[in-house]
Amino acid sequence: MQYCEMSKEELLTLKNELDKQYTEAKAKGLKLDMSRGKPSATQLNVSLGLLDAINSTSDLTAEDGMDCRNYGGLDGIPEAKKLMADMMDTTPEHVIIYGNASLNIMYDQVSRAYTHGLLGNTPWCKLDRIKFLCPVPGYDRHFAITERFGIEMINIPMSVNGPDMDMVEEYVNNDPAVKGIWCVPKYSNPQGFTYSDDTVKRFANLKPAANDFRIFWDNAYIIHHLYENQQDTILDIISECEKAGNPDMVFEFASTSKVSFPGSGIAALAASEANIADIKKQLTIQTIGHDKINQLRHVRFFKDINGLNAHMMKHAAQMRPKFEAVLEVLNTELSGLGIGTWYAPRGGYFISFDAMQGCAKKIVAKCKEAGVKLTSAGATFPYGNDPEDSNIRIAPSFPTPEEMAQASDLFVLCVKLVSVEKLLETK
Amino acid sequence: MQYCEMSKEELLTLKNELDKQYTEAKAKGLKLDMSRGKPSATQLNVSLGLLDAINSTSDLTAEDGMDCRNYGGLDGIPEAKKLMADMMDTTPEHVIIYGNASLNIMYDQVSRAYTHGLLGNTPWCKLDRIKFLCPVPGYDRHFAITERFGIEMINIPMSVNGPDMDMVEEYVNNDPAVKGIWCVPKYSNPQGFTYSDDTVKRFANLKPAANDFRIFWDNAYIIHHLYENQQDTILDIISECEKAGNPDMVFEFASTSKVSFPGSGIAALAASEANIADIKKQLTIQTIGHDKINQLRHVRFFKDINGLNAHMMKHAAQMRPKFEAVLEVLNTELSGLGIGTWYAPRGGYFISFDAMQGCAKKIVAKCKEAGVKLTSAGATFPYGNDPEDSNIRIAPSFPTPEEMAQASDLFVLCVKLVSVEKLLETK
Numbered sequence: 001m002q003y004c005e006m007s008k009e010e011l012l013t014l015k016n017e018l019d020k021q022y023t024e025a026k027a028k029g030l031k032l033d034m035s036r037g038k039p040s041a042t043q044l045n046v047s048l049g050l051l052d053a054i055n056s057t058s059d060l061t062a063e064d065g066m067d068c069r070n071y072g073g074l075d076g077i078p079e080a081k082k083l084m085a086d087m088m089d090t091t092p093e094h095v096i097i098y099g100n101a102s103l104n105i106m107y108d109q110v111s112r113a114y115t116h117g118l119l120g121n122t123p124w125c126k127l128d129r130i131k132f133l134c135p136v137p138g139y140d141r142h143f144a145i146t147e148r149f150g151i152e153m154i155n156i157p158m159s160v161n162g163p164d165m166d167m168v169e170e171y172v173n174n175d176p177a178v179k180g181i182w183c184v185p186k187y188s189n190p191q192g193f194t195y196s197d198d199t200v201k202r203f204a205n206l207k208p209a210a211n212d213f214r215i216f217w218d219n220a221y222i223i224h225h226l227y228e229n230q231q232d233t234i235l236d237i238i239s240e241c242e243k244a245g246n247p248d249m250v251f252e253f254a255s256t257s258k259v260s261f262p263g264s265g266i267a268a269l270a271a272s273e274a275n276i277a278d279i280k281k282q283l284t285i286q287t288i289g290h291d292k293i294n295q296l297r298h299v300r301f302f303k304d305i306n307g308l309n310a311h312m313m314k315h316a317a318q319m320r321p322k323f324e325a326v327l328e329v330l331n332t333e334l335s336g337l338g339i340g341t342w343y344a345p346r347g348g349y350f351i352s353f354d355a356m357q358g359c360a361k362k363i364v365a366k367c368k369e370a371g372v373k374l375t376s377a378g379a380t381f382p383y384g385n386d387p388e389d390s391n392i393r394i395a396p397s398f399p400t401p402e403e404m405a406q407a408s409d410l411f412v413l414c415v416k417l418v419s420v421e422k423l424l425e426t427k
Numbered sequence: 428m429q430y431c432e433m434s435k436e437e438l439l440t441l442k443n444e445l446d447k448q449y450t451e452a453k454a455k456g457l458k459l460d461m462s463r464g465k466p467s468a469t470q471l472n473v474s475l476g477l478l479d480a481i482n483s484t485s486d487l488t489a490e491d492g493m494d495c496r497n498y499g500g501l502d503g504i505p506e507a508k509k510l511m512a513d514m515m516d517t518t519p520e521h522v523i524i525y526g527n528a529s530l531n532i533m534y535d536q537v538s539r540a541y542t543h544g545l546l547g548n549t550p551w552c553k554l555d556r557i558k559f560l561c562p563v564p565g566y567d568r569h570f571a572i573t574e575r576f577g578i579e580m581i582n583i584p585m586s587v588n589g590p591d592m593d594m595v596e597e598y599v600n601n602d603p604a605v606k607g608i609w610c611v612p613k614y615s616n617p618q619g620f621t622y623s624d625d626t627v628k629r630f631a632n633l634k635p636a637a638n639d640f641r642i643f644w645d646n647a648y649i650i651h652h653l654y655e656n657q658q659d660t661i662l663d664i665i666s667e668c669e670k671a672g673n674p675d676m677v678f679e680f681a682s683t684s685k686v687s688f689p690g691s692g693i694a695a696l697a698a699s700e701a702n703i704a705d706i707k708k709q710l711t712i713q714t715i716g717h718d719k720i721n722q723l724r725h726v727r728f729f730k731d732i733n734g735l736n737a738h739m740m741k742h743a744a745q746m747r748p749k750f751e752a753v754l755e756v757l758n759t760e761l762s763g764l765g766i767g768t769w770y771a772p773r774g775g776y777f778i779s780f781d782a783m784q785g786c787a788k789k790i791v792a793k794c795k796e797a798g799v800k801l802t803s804a805g806a807t808f809p810y811g812n813d814p815e816d817s818n819i820r821i822a823p824s825f826p827t828p829e830e831m832a833q834a835s836d837l838f839v840l841c842v843k844l845v846s847v848e849k850l851l852e853t854k
Contacts, residue, residue, distance in 0.1 A: 036498070044496045048483040051720070055482070056475040069471045069688040071463070099526050100718045107713045115541055115552065115576065125542065125552045141712075148712045149542065257715070261496040264720040285568075285575045286534045288684070291527045291718070293478070293691040 002338035003419055008427040011420050018417040022370065025410050030371030032407040037189070037349035038398045039258060039315075046314040047260045053301035054293060068292040074283055075276075076268075080295035084268035086305035088219055088254050089236045094270045096279060099290045102255040102267040106216060107145050109251050109269075112282055113179070113212065114149050119248060119278050121212035124149070124179065133171055133181035135163035137352060137380030137391045139189040142182040142218065146382075153382035156181070158188065160343070162195035165202045176209040180216055186234045187221035190352040190380055190393035192345020194232035204240035206249065215241075217252040221348040223312050224258060226320050230346050238270055247272040256298060258315070258349065259308065266290075266298050319349075322396035322404045326351055329408035339419035351394040352380075359418045360389045366414040372407045429765035430846055435854040438847050445844040449797065452837050457798035459834040464616070464776035465825045466685060466742075473741040474687045480728035481720060495719035501710055502703075503695075507722035511695035513732035515646055515681050516663045521697045523706060526717045529682040529694040533643060534572050536678050536696075539709055540606070540639065541576050546675060546705050548639035551576070551606065560598055560608035562590035564779060564807030564818045566616040569609040569645065573809075580809035583608070585615065587770070589622035592629045603636040607643055613661045614648035617779040617807055617820035619772020621659035631667035633676065642668075644679040648775040650739050651685060653747050657773050665697055674699040683725060685742070685776065686735065693717075693725050746776075749823040749831045753778055756835035766846035778821040779807075786845045787816045793841040799834045 006014070054060070060068045062077035075081070076097025085092045098105050117123040124130045131152045134143060138158075146153055154171065156163045162185070171178050183203075185195040195203075203215055217237050225231045241250050248271075256265035271279070283289075302308045327344050330353070334340050342353045355363055360377035367374050375393040378384040394411070396404050433441070481487070487495045489504035502508075503524025512519045525532050544550040551557045558579045561570060565585075573580055581598065583590045589612070598605050610630075612622040622630075630642055644664050652658045668677050675698075683692035698706070710716075729735045754771050757780070761767050768781045782790055787804035794801050802820040805811040821838070823831050 038498050041494060041497070044494070047496075051481055051483045051485070054478055056478045058478070067468060067471070069474075069691065070468070071465050071689045073690075101715045104714045111538060111542060115538060123552075125550075144712050148709075261720060262498045263500075263716050264496065264718045282575075285571050287531045288528045289690050291691045291721070293688060294718070294721070 002336065003423055004338055006423070008424065011424050011427065015417070015420045015424065018413065018420060021413055022366070022417055025413060026370045028371070030406060030410065032371065032399050032403050033373045034395050034399065034404070034407055035373045035375045036398065037258070037395045039262065040318070040398050040400070043315060043318045043397065044261060046311070046318070050260050050297060050301045054297045058300070060293065060296065062292065062296065066292070068296045071288055073292050074287070074289045075280060076290065077292050077295050077299075079299045080266060083299055083302060083304065083308070084254060084266070085270070087223055087308060088252055088268065088270050089222075090238045090252070090270045093273070094238055094276065096269050096276060096283070097290060097295055098267040098269060100263055100265055100267065101257055102218065102220065102253040103141055105253055105267055105269050106142070106218065109214075109216070110145050110149055116282070118212040118214065119274060127177075129177045131175065131178045133163075133168060133178060134382045135181070135183060136382070137190055137386070137393065138182060139184055139218070140379045140384075142216070143382045146182070155382065155387070158191060158193060160193050162193065162199035165199055169202065169206060172209070172213060173207045174209055178208070179210055179212060180214050182216050182218070184218050184220055185237070186219060186232060187224055187345055187348030189220065189348065190350035191343055192348045192350060192352065193343070194234055197235050200235040200237060200240055204237065204244040204246060206246065208249065213249065215250040217250050219252055219254045221258075222254055223308060224315070224349065225312060225347040226316050226323055227346055228313055228316070232346050238272070242272070248274050251275065259311065260298060260301070264294070266295055319397060321401040322399070323351065325401045325404040326394060326396050326408045329405060329412055333412040334415065337416070340415055349395060349397055351396065353392045353394060354390045355392060355415055356419050356422055357388045357390050359415070359422050360386060360392050362418040362421075363392060363411075363414045366418060367411055370410055370414070372410050374411075429763065430850055431765055433850070435851065438851050438854065442844070442847045442851065445840065445847060448840055449793070449844055452840060453797045455798070457833060457837065459798065459826050459830050460800045461822050461826065461831075461834055462800045462802045463825065464685070464822045466689065467745070467825050467827070470742060470745045470824065471688060473738070473745070477687050477724060477728045481724045485727070487720065487723065489719065489723065493719070495723045498715055500719050501714070501716045502707055503717065504719050504722050504726075506726045507693060510726055510729060510731065510735070511681060511693070512697070514650055514735060515679055515695065515697050516649075517665045517679070517697045521665055521699070521703065523696050523703060523710070524717060524722055525694040525696060527690055527692055527694065528684055529645065529647065529680040530568055532680055532694055532696050533569070533645065536641075536643070537572050537576055543709070545639040545641065546701060554604075556604045558602065558605045560590075560595060560605060561809045562608070562610065563809070564617055564813070564820070565609060566611055566645070567806045567811075569643070570809045573609070582809065582814070585618060585620060587620050589620065589626035592626055596629065596633060599636070599640060600634045601636055605635070606637055606639060607641050609643050609645065611645050611647055612664070613646060613659060614651055614772055614775030616647065616775065617777035618770055619775045619777060619779065620770070621661055624662050627662040627664060627667055631664065631671040631673060633673065635676065640676065642677040644677050646679055646681045648685075649681055650735060651742070651776065652739060652774040653743050653750055654773055655740055655743070659773050665699070669699070675701050678702065686738065687725060687728070691721070693722055746824060748828040749826070750778065752828045752831040753821060753823050753835045756832060756839055760839040761842065764843070767842055776822060776824055778823065780819045780821060781817045782819060782842060783846050783849055784815045784817050786842075786849055787813060787819050789845040789848075790819060790841045793845060794838055797837055797841070799837050801838075
């Protein structure tokens with residue numbers, strides 16, 4: 001029976017029962033963290049071999065003869081470009097290898113546009129107003145970067161096929177202040193949606209009012225499948241933009257943060273020839289180049305894209321039971337109650353839950369009170385403001401499957417309790 | 428006999444002889460590079476053990492219990508902070524550990540001042556005019572950063588005790604547009620001078636007209652001695668600034684680029700409590716933190732400051748003969764001729780040579796023609812413009828000592844030849 005169909009008396013009875021359960025749950029003294037897309041220690045063990053891939057007896061020469069121990073190689077060693085290009089489904093000439101994380105690259109791209117402008121366009125710091133489109137729910141660290149630079153953020157609703165492209169086209173093609181859009185196109189954060197071919201093609205065929213409009217295509221989860229035989233696929237945005245006559249319109253980002261080790265991986269940017277040349281001119285001023293030994297370490301360990309994919313199945317084997325534990329509880333406990341919706345992703349790091357309007361903050365607070373930490377409600381929206389107060393991001397990776405089941409039990413209890421209280425307000 | 432005392436006839440005879448020698452030298456087909464402060468492959472071998480310091484069986488837990496393989500630790504692991512603090516002669520609470528090079532930190536500090544301002548001051552991009560003082564000769568990559576941001580650079584002459592402090596005080600204490608000064612205070616690039624105690628104290632006691640004036644104290648060569656028993660020392664700028672009531676006035680930089688491996692080392696910034704807090708707020712937006720496994724690798728390999736210092740003596744053993752080879756040739760061939768001055772540094776990576784006015788470009792060109800590559804003349808000055816066309820930076824690290832001797836022979840020949848030609852112009 002849907003909660004909204006219950007009478008006041010039924011809701012009160014239910015509330016009493018849930019209150020009792022909640023008191024019992026609190027007494028268990030749980031201390032679980034579902035707040036961050038952070039691998040567990042066990043999961044990190046699958047990458048330990050990386051640390052043996054290079055030692056003092058290794059040949060430390062790159063394919064092009066460069067001594068990886070010395071200065072040089074501003075844009076990365078050839079074999080690392082190839083590996084990351086294959087990961088992103090593009091070709092090495094589109095790729096620059098960076099340091100240990102792609103977030104820095106994104107920050108840099110916004111910061112450089114702000115200070116110096118992109119491909120000869122006016123630096124954003126000289127303009128009165130800059131806007132970014134933000135598909136929501138989305139990734140808080142994207143929004144934090146644009147907020148930091150005083151960029152106005154506009155919410156764009158997501159569907160299972162990607163952002164609302166009618167809205168995206170309307171804004172991008174008509175408003176020259178719209179300079180960018182944040183995208184996590186595959187296994188999106190937090191919903192796990194993958195942009196459809198039609199969505200990608202509509203992106204590639206935008207006709208931006210601003211010359212320096214850029215799609216910030218954060219392919220963070222491009223090879224982060226949960227299943228061997230049920231995998232989402234996505235079109236290559238770089239070649240789609242080329243075909244559409246918009247080669248310079250996209251910056252693509254990826255890293256091995258959740259492939260090898262978070263913080264000790266390698267990251268990459270992919271873009272058009274003109275963008276790459278523009279960026280390299282800047283990089284010469286900014287850095288002596290990134291860690292080539294770590295690049296070599298990654299190539300020696302993973303060998304090629306097949307090695308990468310095989311490695312990701314080891315991660316999947318650990319992640320899958322955790323996702324399934326959450327989904328099992330959600331399906332069993334919440335199906336048919338009309339107090340929340342969710343989606344079973346085939347990859348990525350998150351499960352997104354939409355509670356009844358006005359309930360997310362209270363649910364997160366109730367969970368916290370009973371020892372289960374969730375991402376703050378609102379964090380998946382620009383300015384931390386979910387206008388519906390509905391979306392909650394669940395990160396199943398860090399706890400064990402057993403802990404995830406416990407945490408999920410508490411979560412659904414809190415969802416029920418807060419929903420009942422909400423419904424009672426209007427009775 | 429000084430060249431300037433020679434008659435026209437003597438000079439012409441000498442020129443004939445030198446021309447002949449130069450033709451012979453060219454015929455040797457040398458191919459040597461003295462252009463960059465780049466360690467040789469043999470020198471890099473002394474650090475190979477670093478690559479064995481961590482493997483898959485290592486304990487990867489930092490002193491504070493953090494799993495170095497995972498997210499977290501924005502400002503570095505405690506033991507890396509301690510190591511780099513000891514290197515910089517400061518304390519860990521002043522230190523943030525960064526990625527693989529200090530150049531990025533310097534760029535970042537300028538870029539952030541430009542986009543967001545320092546400690547609440549107006550962002551530099553909102554001001555009409557920003558100036559930096561540049562002790563000359565200096566480091567081209569410093570000047571490239573400030574040039575990139577459209578910052579006006581003002582030459583400050585160097586002496587063996589450091590920059591001309593009368594000029595520095597005059598500018599800094601009176602002109603609010605002066606926001607910074609680039610310093611390489613120990614074994615300076617390229618002269619190898621070390622700032623005297625008096626110079627450091629005068630720096631610490633500046634009374635800047637601008638609240639957001641900062642000393643960019645690039646301690647790149649702080650432990651890069653050439654000798655075990657003849658080592659320059661320098662006062663700690665951080666504590667001197669504290670004592671003088673100017674705690675926030677300095678950003679200090681250091682790295683292991685020329686300690687372990689260029690491009691695969693760790694870098695650090697040291698600053699006051701207020702600056703560190705301000706920077707960490709920004710770092711949270713910009714990065715997920717730097718490579719903690721590489722931090723741990725460095726700490727496990729070097730252990731402590733004693734380990735670092737012992738390691739630097741291995742570098743010194745390789746660098747010393749190269750420096751001495753150059754100095755031997757300079758002393759033997761050029762002493763008393765009045766056509767150049769130089770200094771025998773006790774550390775660092777360079778020997779600086781001042782030719783007769785108007786000769787540097789021609790000397791570098793002549794060397795290049797005969798197969799010896801030197802840093803471009805002018806590179807040691809802002810905008811690549813040495814007003815005297817006199818300074819040449821010699822980087823002895825990359826070739827072997829024998830090659831250095833050969834290259835130096837050619838160098839002094841070119842100095843003589845160009846000087847004679849110069850003197851003949853006025854006869």
